[in-house]
Every structure is written in structure tokens, then in C-alpha cells.
Amino acid sequence: MSDVFNRVKEIVNSYLEIDADKIKPESKIADDLGADSLTTMDIVIGLETEFNIEEIPDEAIQKIVTIQDIVDFVEEHQS
Amino acid sequence: MRRVVITGIGIVSPFGIKNDAVWDKLINGQSGIKNITYFDTEKYPCKIAGQLLQGEEDGAFHAEDFVSKRDQRMMDTFMVYGVAASQLAIEDSGWAPSSDHQYERTGVMVGSGIGGLQSIEETAIDLYEKGPRRISPYFIPSTLINLISGQVSIKYGYKGPNHAVVTACSSGSHAIGDAFRLIQRNDADVMVAGGAEAAICRTGIGGFCALRALATKFNDAPEKASRPWDKDRDGFVMGEGAGVVVLEEYEHAKNRGASIYAEVVGYGMSGDAHHITSPPEDGNGARRSMEDAARDAKINPEQIGYINAHGTSTPVGDQIELRAIKSFLGEQGAKEASISSTKSSVGHLLGAAGGVEAIFTAMALKTGVLPPTLNLDNPDEECQGLDLVPHTAKEKSIEYALSNSFGFGGTNASLILKRV
Known part of the structure; x- marks a missing residue:
């Protein structure tokens, strides 16, 4: 697993407090991990801070379904 | 009802x-x-x-x-x-x-x-x-x-x-x-x-x-x-x-x-229409709040055995509340009732004060013990003739008790509870 994945996993888990083993690249953030829309936005802020991303646009957030989607986005935009 | x-x-x-x-x-x-x-x-x-x-x-x-x-x-x-x-x-x-x-x-x-x-x-x-x-x-x-x-x-x-x-x-x-x-x-x-x-x-x-x-x-x-x-x-x-x-x-x-x-039997409310943080000198807002509560409970003020006062420990507010209580209870009622401020023990919990003090008032009715007013070493002149339960709790079986709370904006609330 990539370093980015592990960091994403850690952040997501700090918001959701679920069994960390449940967080896999293919996990759906809403359906599998139980995050509602507010929690998802909270996680986004955490990701922006952790990866020093200025602002993840709403269109990009809407496209994020799985953990792998986050990892891809971060790897593309990390500064 | x-x-x-x-x-x-x-x-x-x-x-x-x-x-x-x-x-x-x-x-x-x-x-x-x-x-x-x-x-x-x-x-x-x-x-x-x-x-x-x-x-x-x-x-x-x-x-x-x-x-x-x-x-x-x-x-x-x-x-x-x-x-x-x-x-x-x-x-x-x-x-x-x-x-x-x-x-x-x-x-x-x-x-x-x-x-x-x-x-x-x-x-x-x-x-x-x-x-x-x-x-x-x-x-x-x-x-x-x-x-x-x-x-x-x-x-x-x-x-x-x-x-x-x-x-x-x-x-x-x-x-x-x-x-x-x-x-x-x-x-x-x-x-x-x-x-x-x-x-x-x-x-x-x-x-x-x-x-x-x-x-x-x-x-x-x-x-x-x-x-x-x-x-x-x-x-x-x-x-x-x-x-x-x-x-x-x-x-x-x-x-x-x-x-x-305990039973909740009376609830009174009033507004001072006076000042954002200070009550009027004669305490008429507080008095009217207590009077409304007594009317709601269908009792005479003299029947109230204990008042859990707002009593925050501020120089002006404390005095005015006592003035209002005396005027509400009348001469005889003021001699017989006991009054204390539990804020002397736990401080002023602001928006939570009325909640914890209603609980303390209910417990006083249920147990027949009135909580004390701590640190009342040198009572203000306004205290003369009143039982403010100084320093130590007091056993006293009571039937009705009243709890006062006043807020900024000149808002007053009084609850009357009854022993069951």
C-alpha cells in the first residue's frame, strides 16, 4: 500500500472511528464506511490540511466515492 | 388541569x-x-x-x-x-x-x-x-x-x-x-x-x-x-x-x-422593562414573577417554606432580590420562610442555573433539608429578620418551595414545587 493510502486511511479513521481494517482502497466512503455528507466535508478539510491542498473543488468532492478516489486525487494535486 | x-x-x-x-x-x-x-x-x-x-x-x-x-x-x-x-x-x-x-x-x-x-x-x-x-x-x-x-x-x-x-x-x-x-x-x-x-x-x-x-x-x-x-x-x-x-x-x-x-405547581414570568443587565431598584420584576407563580399554584405566598434564590453574589442584584422577596412574602411570610443561595457552593451556572437549582429545590422538599448559603459572615442590612440558612444546612419540613432565576435583558422566572 502506498504511503498516501496509509495517511488517507489514518485521517478517514480519525473522523469515523471504525475498525481501521475496514478501510480499503475500494471502500465506499458513504455506503461502506457510513459517512454522511457533513462528515465527508469534515474529512475533506482534514485532507486539505494534511496534504497541504489549497481547496478541493466541490465538483471533485462529488466525484469522490471510494478511498482510492481520494488517493488518486491527492497524488495528482499534492503540493 | x-x-x-x-x-x-x-x-x-x-x-x-x-x-x-x-x-x-x-x-x-x-x-x-x-x-x-x-x-x-x-x-x-x-x-x-x-x-x-x-x-x-x-x-x-x-x-x-x-x-x-x-x-x-x-x-x-x-x-x-x-x-x-x-x-x-x-x-x-x-x-x-x-x-x-x-x-x-x-x-x-x-x-x-x-x-x-x-x-x-x-x-x-x-x-x-x-x-x-x-x-x-x-x-x-x-x-x-x-x-x-x-x-x-x-x-x-x-x-x-x-x-x-x-x-x-x-x-x-x-x-x-x-x-x-x-x-x-x-x-x-x-x-x-x-x-x-x-x-x-x-x-x-x-x-x-x-x-x-x-x-x-x-x-x-x-x-x-x-x-x-x-x-x-x-x-x-x-x-x-x-x-x-x-x-x-x-x-x-x-x-x-x-x-x-416533587410536583411542579406554579410558574411565573415577568420582564423588568428597565435595563439590559440591572434590575430596577424596587425589584418589581422579580416580585411580579414570584406573585404570578403563586397565583398559578393557587397558594398564598405565606405557604412557601423555602426559596432557592437567584442570589448570585453581585452587590446590587442580591439586595434587590431580597427586597422583592420581602415584598412578595409579606411581613409574616418573610419571618417564617427560609431563603438560601446554592450559588454560594457551585457558582452561577448561567443558563444551567435554573436546571440545577430546580433539582436542589426538589431535593430540599423531598429530604426536608435546606441547603446553606456559604460565606454569609457579615450579612447586608437588607438581610435583617430573614433566615438565609447561613453556613450550615437546616432540617425543615416544607410543603412548598420556590426557585428564582433572573436573566440579562430583564427577564425573570419563578417556579413553585410541592412536596409529594
């Missing part, structure tokens, strides 16, 4: 979170006032408060015992206190709805004076330092006062009236009074009602310091700082926590064999 009784009490206070232990400390004359440890008080003229018990102390408050770490993200501290006290009160009452109808007839009315001040303070700093993007989506729902009621309703599935009261330091009393009316008027059978506050933070202490409302002469002897009606009083001492009761229609409570602390 439907009768309303208290069948559960939940308290989160500087004396802990266990009802019996809190009451024991109160009637044994202990003080919950200590040095503030939440932030560096060096630049603040007031350095003391009634914080909740911490760490390993018996009765210490641990947020995670009531609200998961995850859910704490969506609740300011005041909300966690309110949800915790509601849980304690509900468990104490034993009320567990089992049908849709019962869920729909159970409501929540827990207020606060200020609400999510700590989150507002912290978010403002984040906004200044990091910009608007870093504001949490939970910021707004974590600070709104009615979200205690919202959270309790969601947690327990209560689908009755979902409401909250905001009347500064009388929020808790108004919430209980309004919930009492809702049950009387058949809008609900059971109401979870009270108040919560968590303002021992930089803006909270700094803000009340700016008003010159806090005690500042006793930073080296915190337990002596809250001294209602004493000549050396110089302001109130802030406390924090929550006081919540389960109110229930009398037959409903009897049918399920619930144990009853």
Missing part, C-alpha cells in the same frame, strides 16, 4: 455527576469553586470558577462516557453537558417509551444562555489564521442552543415537542416552566427539560470580566468568593454544567410506578 411531577433528575456539576453525592456535598457545606485550569488566567482579573471534576476524581465528568469521540466533533462542550445530564435524568426516571404513541408524546426542552461559545471562539481564531475554508461543517450545528434538544431527540427517538429556551441566566427555569405548561396543556405526557452551559473559556470569563460582573477579590481563596448577601461580596463566580429533569404527567407517572421527587 393535568398535574406535572418530576420523575428523574440529571446533574452535571462542579460537585460531580452523581445525584446523591452532589446533594451530600451541597448540604455538607462544601465548595466547588477552584482555580481555573482550562486556560492561562494571568491576564484575567478573575481566576476562579466552578469547573467540573476532572480526571480520576469521584464523580469526574468524562465526555466519552456519554458521547462518542466521533459525535463530539458535532457538539460544543455545552451540548455534551446537556446531552449527558439528559441521559442521566432519563435513566433516573426509568422512562422507556415502547409504542409510537409514547415516543410522540415525549419531548425535549433543554436551553442554554450562551450556547457554543468555545466553538465560536476557536472557529474565529481558525478563520483569522487559516481562512474560511477551514471552518468545520459541524461548526454551526455544534453551537446552536436548540441542538441539545435535537441531539437528545435523535438519540432517544422522542418525537414530541422539540424546543429550547434562551433567556440568559433564567434559561433553565424558563425551560422547565414552559415544559410544565406543555404537559399541562396536553401537548406532551413527558418532557426532558432544563439547561446547560459551558462558558469557562477566554471569551466567557473575559466577557463577564468586562461587565465587571465576576468576583475578583478572592482569587487566593476560591471557596470564599461566592458569598451572596455578605457585605464583602464583589461579583458572581461562574460555574458550568447542566441540570435536567424529566417532567411527567401525574397519572402517567403513577401508572408506571415511577418514583416522584
Whole structure:
């Protein structure tokens, strides 16, 4: 697993407090991990801070379904 | 008219979170006032408060015992206190709805004076330092006062009236009074009602310091700082926590064999129409509030055996309340009634004060013990001829007791409880 994945996993888990083993690249953030829309936005802020991303646009957030989607986005935009 | 009784009490206070232990400390004359440890008080003229018990102390408050770490993200501290006290009160009452109808007839009315001040303070700093993007989506729902009621309703599935009261330091009393009316008027059978506050933070202490409302002469002897009606009083001492009761229609409570602390029989309200922070010299707002409560209870003021006063330990407010009480009780009534301020022990819990003080008033009726007014070493002239239960608790069997709460904006609330 990539370093980015592990960091994403850690952040997501700090918001959701679920069994960390449940967080896999293919996990759906809403359906599998139980995050509602507010929690998802909270996680986004955490990701922006952790990866020093200025602002993840709403269109990009809407496209994020799985953990792998986050990892891809971060790897593309990390500064 | 439907009768309303208290069948559960939940308290989160500087004396802990266990009802019996809190009451024991109160009637044994202990003080919950200590040095503030939440932030560096060096630049603040007031350095003391009634914080909740911490760490390993018996009765210490641990947020995670009531609200998961995850859910704490969506609740300011005041909300966690309110949800915790509601849980304690509900468990104490034993009320567990089992049908849709019962869920729909159970409501929540827990207020606060200020609400999510700590989150507002912290978010403002984040906004200044990091910009608007870093504001949490939970910021707004974590600070709104009615979200205690919202959270309790969601947690327990209560689908009755979902409401909250905001009347500064009388929020808790108004919430209980309004919930009492809702049950009387058949809008609900059971109401979870009270108040919560968590303002021992930089803006909270700094803000009340700016008003010159806090005690500042006793930073080296915190337990002596809250001294209602004493000549050396110089302001109130802030406390924090929550006081919540389960109110229930009398037959409903009897049918399920619930144990009853006391009956709520009267509720009075008034406005001073005078000044944002000071009551009028003659205390007519406070007097009218008490008179309305007595009229509502259909009793004469002389029948009141105990008054749990607002008595905050401020120079002007204390005197005016006594003036109002004397005028309300009349000469004979004032000789016979006992009056005390439990703020001398736990401080002023602001929007939670009415909640915890209604609980203390109910306990006084139930146990026949009146909690003392601590630090009343040199009573003010206004105290002459009154029994203010100085220093030590007093055994006295009473039938009716009244609890006063007054708030900024010139708002007054009085509740009358009856021994059952």
C-alpha cells in the first residue's frame, strides 16, 4: 500500500472511528464506511490540511466515492 | 388541569455527576469553586470558577462516557453537558417509551444562555489564521442552543415537542416552566427539560470580566468568593454544567410506578422593562414573577417554606432580590420562610442555573433539608429578620418551595414545587 493510502486511511479513521481494517482502497466512503455528507466535508478539510491542498473543488468532492478516489486525487494535486 | 411531577433528575456539576453525592456535598457545606485550569488566567482579573471534576476524581465528568469521540466533533462542550445530564435524568426516571404513541408524546426542552461559545471562539481564531475554508461543517450545528434538544431527540427517538429556551441566566427555569405548561396543556405526557452551559473559556470569563460582573477579590481563596448577601461580596463566580429533569404527567407517572421527587405547581414570568443587565431598584420584576407563580399554584405566598434564590453574589442584584422577596412574602411570610443561595457552593451556572437549582429545590422538599448559603459572615442590612440558612444546612419540613432565576435583558422566572 502506498504511503498516501496509509495517511488517507489514518485521517478517514480519525473522523469515523471504525475498525481501521475496514478501510480499503475500494471502500465506499458513504455506503461502506457510513459517512454522511457533513462528515465527508469534515474529512475533506482534514485532507486539505494534511496534504497541504489549497481547496478541493466541490465538483471533485462529488466525484469522490471510494478511498482510492481520494488517493488518486491527492497524488495528482499534492503540493 | 393535568398535574406535572418530576420523575428523574440529571446533574452535571462542579460537585460531580452523581445525584446523591452532589446533594451530600451541597448540604455538607462544601465548595466547588477552584482555580481555573482550562486556560492561562494571568491576564484575567478573575481566576476562579466552578469547573467540573476532572480526571480520576469521584464523580469526574468524562465526555466519552456519554458521547462518542466521533459525535463530539458535532457538539460544543455545552451540548455534551446537556446531552449527558439528559441521559442521566432519563435513566433516573426509568422512562422507556415502547409504542409510537409514547415516543410522540415525549419531548425535549433543554436551553442554554450562551450556547457554543468555545466553538465560536476557536472557529474565529481558525478563520483569522487559516481562512474560511477551514471552518468545520459541524461548526454551526455544534453551537446552536436548540441542538441539545435535537441531539437528545435523535438519540432517544422522542418525537414530541422539540424546543429550547434562551433567556440568559433564567434559561433553565424558563425551560422547565414552559415544559410544565406543555404537559399541562396536553401537548406532551413527558418532557426532558432544563439547561446547560459551558462558558469557562477566554471569551466567557473575559466577557463577564468586562461587565465587571465576576468576583475578583478572592482569587487566593476560591471557596470564599461566592458569598451572596455578605457585605464583602464583589461579583458572581461562574460555574458550568447542566441540570435536567424529566417532567411527567401525574397519572402517567403513577401508572408506571415511577418514583416522584416533587410536583411542579406554579410558574411565573415577568420582564423588568428597565435595563439590559440591572434590575430596577424596587425589584418589581422579580416580585411580579414570584406573585404570578403563586397565583398559578393557587397558594398564598405565606405557604412557601423555602426559596432557592437567584442570589448570585453581585452587590446590587442580591439586595434587590431580597427586597422583592420581602415584598412578595409579606411581613409574616418573610419571618417564617427560609431563603438560601446554592450559588454560594457551585457558582452561577448561567443558563444551567435554573436546571440545577430546580433539582436542589426538589431535593430540599423531598429530604426536608435546606441547603446553606456559604460565606454569609457579615450579612447586608437588607438581610435583617430573614433566615438565609447561613453556613450550615437546616432540617425543615416544607410543603412548598420556590426557585428564582433572573436573566440579562430583564427577564425573570419563578417556579413553585410541592412536596409529594
